[in-house]
Amino acid sequence: MKIKVWTDSNNRLLNWANADENRPVGPTDEGFEFIEVDDAVGLYENHASIIDGQVVPDAGYDPDADRPTPEASPEQQMLAALALDVAQMKAVKSSDLL
Structure with missing residues (x-):
């Protein structure tokens, strides 16, 4: 696949994007390079x-x-604990019905 890459003066990869497969490999005048x-x-x-x-x-x-x-935020932790408590109470109630 062909991609276009932007590099700094030390050839470090700054950014990349997919490129048109019909573009020739090599540098461009726009400041990026096409590679495969x-x-x-x-x-x-x-x-x-x-x-x-x-x-x-x-x-x-x-x-x-x-x-x-x-x-998890403190609020999310409290909601999770509450949901667990409710589930446990429902489980106890369901077992009492058996």
């Missing part, structure tokens, strides 16, 4: 370089490490 890749694996903006038309991800970069783990 097999898939989008390794296209980590600010964590990869474009060297000789190839994407080279930073060694040891873990894209999942940058994502913060979502935490």
